[in-house]
Amino acid sequence: MPLVTSKEMFQKAYEGGYAVGAFNVNNMEIIQGITEAAAQEKAPLILQVSAGARKYAKHVYLMKLVEAALEDTGLPICLHLDHGDGFEICKACVDGGFTSVMIDGSKYSFEENIALTKQVVDYAHDKGVVVEGELGRLAGVEDDVNVSAADSSYTDPAQVEEFVSRTGVDSLAIAIGTSHGAYKFKPGTKPQLRFDILEEVGRRLPGFPIVLHGASSVMQEYVAIVNEFGGQMPGAIGVPEDMLRKASSMAVCKINIDSDLRLAMTASVRRHLAQHPDHFDPRQYLTPARDAIREVVAHKMRHVLGCSGKA
Numbered sequence: 287m288p289l290v291t292s293k294e295m296f297q298k299a300y301e302g303g304y305a306v307g308a309f310n311v312n313n314m315e316i317i318q319g320i321t322e323a324a325a326q327e328k329a330p331l332i333l334q335v336s337a338g339a340r341k342y343a344k345h346v347y348l349m350k351l352v353e354a355a356l357e358d359t360g361l362p363i364c365l366h367l368d369h370g371d372g373f374e375i376c377k378a379c380v381d382g383g384f385t386s387v388m389i390d391g392s393k394y395s396f397e398e399n400i401a402l403t404k405q406v407v408d409y410a411h412d413k414g415v416v417v418e419g420e421l422g423r424l425a426g427v428e429d430d431v432n433v434s435a436a437d438s439s440y441t442d443p444a445q446v447e448e449f450v451s452r453t454g455v456d457s458l459a460i461a462i463g464t465s466h467g468a469y470k471f472k473p474g475t476k477p478q479l480r481f482d483i484l485e486e487v488g489r490r491l492p493g494f495p496i497v498l499h500g501a502s503s504v505m506q507e508y509v510a511i512v513n514e515f516g517g518q519m520p521g522a523i524g525v526p527e528d529m530l531r532k533a534s535s536m537a538v539c540k541i542n543i544d545s546d547l548r549l550a551m552t553a554s555v556r557r558h559l560a561q562h563p564d565h566f567d568p569r570q571y572l573t574p575a576r577d578a579i580r581e582v583v584a585h586k587m588r589h590v591l592g593c594s595g596k597a
């Protein structure tokens with residue numbers, strides 16, 4: 287089975303009231319853990335690659351690993367560029383075999399965002415590749431760029447119809463209070479998302495797929511393991527699972543998860559090395575780390591996104 291775009295996946299997800307998971311990949315063990323879970327759960331899957339991941343692993347290595355996963359699992363997989371920050375990286379990924387790209391013009395003015403996004407859409411659509419745009423700005427850390435809460439902004443629902451019709455994007459990421467990284471809400475406060483914005487966006491764009499970034503729950507069982515075995519992540523807190531389930535039943539068709547995978551992998555490695563101080567073969571600690579990724583992804587698909595059995 288060749289790579290697919292997310293078009294059909296999103297249509298089915300919208301109609302079925304569930305979301306497809308988009309998981310960030312950086313190396314072989316992460317790709318294997320995620321794709322093993324998707325095969326086990328018979329779930330549609332988006333693997334996404336950030337600019338940082340492309341720099342770390344190189345485009346060609348990630349491409350070949352994903353091709354191996356396709357052959358190994360026979361699953362429909364969409365390969366997506368996460369947070370493309372300009373035309374050139376989007377073009378490189380379209381030309382280099384990706385089936386979906388995100389152009390993140392959220393830091394620009396509305397008009398500049400439209401112009402850049404449209405340029406990418408025109409190029410990508412010509413080659414059969416789909417495009418995700420973004421309106422509104424999430425707080426948090428991505429590729430070492432730290433967007434403070436003060437510089438973040440909710441999506442203005444009054445802008446979405448014009449943005450979608452003038453750019454021709456296939457899906458739209460919106461900001462409703464999630465953020466990137468492991469520190470999303472202040473400890474002691476009640477996590478809140480602006481479901482009113484999501485509802486209004488859904489009303490204005492009927493049938494159109496919405497994307498939620500910064501959607502890790504920052505699973506506390508893994509934070510506890512990290513902290514027990516020498517890590518320091520006090521106050522790490524994410525988006526409650528029931529909120530993600532609610533968003534999945536609304537217009538949200540794609541949910542981005544990276545931090546939970548990082549956390550599960552790091553917790554596993556820390557615990558393994560602490561419990562086996564004599565081990566020095568990477569396979570000894572990367573095997574349980576890969577298993578931890580598979581377990582987290584399977585949990586998300588089955589209990590949070592609702593996409594198990596939908597491939």
Ligand code: G3H
Pocket residue numbers: 310336337338339368369427428429430466467544545
């Ligand atoms: O949204 C950001 C993702 O978590 C990717 O992070 O840019 O550090 O690879 P990265």
Ligand code: 13P
Pocket residue numbers: 310368369465466467468498499500501502503542543544545546
């Ligand atoms: P998290 O940091 O919440 O996992 O978000 C990942 C993301 O949005 C990738 O684009």
Ligand code: ZN
Pocket residue numbers: 369428466499500542
């Ligand atoms: Zn993101």
